[in-house]
Amino acid sequence: MIEISRENPLLFFGCGNMGRAMLDGWIAGGIDPAAFVVVDPAAQSLPANVAHFSGAAELGRKVSTALTAVKPQIFAQIAGHLESVLTDDALVLSVMAGVRVETLQAKLPGRAVVRLMPNLAAALGKSPLGLFEASDDASLQADVEKLLYPLGIAVWISDETLMDAVTALAGSGPAFVYRFIDALAKAGEAIGLDPSVAATLAKAMIDGAVDLAIGSDASPDELAQRVTSPGGTTAAGLAVLDSGLQRLLNDTLKAARDRGVELSKPD
Missing domain, CATH: 3.40.50.720 (NAD(P)-binding Rossmann-like Domain)
Incomplete structure (x- = not known):
């Protein structure tokens, strides 16, 4: 013990x-x-x-x-x-x-x-x-x-x-999430919201969405589908986001993982 x-x-x-x-x-x-x-x-x-x-x-x-x-x-x-x-x-x-x-x-x-x-x-x-x-x-x-x-x-x-993959996802991951929150807030500004309002909405939305994901038996993909109505506003946004999000995140985690591999090599 x-x-x-x-x-x-x-x-x-x-x-x-x-x-x-x-x-x-x-x-x-x-x-x-x-x-x-x-x-x-x-x-x-x-x-x-x-x-x-x-x-x-x-x-x-x-x-x-x-x-x-x-x-x-x-x-x-x-x-x-x-x-x-x-x-x-x-x-x-x-x-x-x-x-x-x-x-x-x-x-x-x-x-x-x-x-x-x-x-x-x-x-x-x-x-x-x-x-x-x-x-x-x-x-x-x-x-x-x-x-x-x-x-x-x-x-x-x-x-x-x-x-090294764990480090990329769980260790470095919070920085990637913070960047995403910041990008959401700035996107809100770009469509007319006051910066402080956009930041508050982005953080509160993330907080609630994460709590729901943790407490639900449904997968994140299923939860996204529940928010999405055919032909609605969410569907329009996902059509853009899904066009490159997975590739971007794959590349992001790969870069972080590969740096961990480099750090393990003797000088």
Whole structure:
């Protein structure tokens, strides 16, 4: 069982936007802020009672659970600092896109390693959590799911090469959704709406549509059909949107996935 507490804290090795979203999600889920330690020279305005150090050498102790959330491009250069503060049997969760388990195990020998791809909705407890670990250890997976429960929904991936696809869809996906919301609002402006009205309508519409999709047994395609009357306004709009949307999204996710593959290759 993975238990984190003031005496046995979870170490954030790097705490940028993604790390901070996870930290906020755990604290919102009821975990004591004192159960977390952050090592990140750039971290600012952390929650009260979260211990903060600029470097691993300042920590003065070893930890048995760590989350590494540094930029994947620099991990190889600073992995030794993380390794120096891990117990021999530590669990390491990695949210670094493209960094393979094999690489992590080579830099952090003997430790259990789980790759994790969340998104910023972890702060609200609503993130998809793509997960992979090489040993297929059911007990470890159950413990990790319990630890991550306050952050969202865990989905285990059986083939590590698919983590790049998970990253493209679940990790990068929110940015694509935000772009779509922004584009909808600007399209509303283009047909005469005040910018603030268009933005409010776009965000409220997305919020309601997503809630309905999550709560419905019908597929998104079926729900779209329910909104669409033959020869009506929705049908006219879909005739334009459907002419290139799927191709555009295929290309978008492929580009994000391929970048993850590139990040996994040694320099």
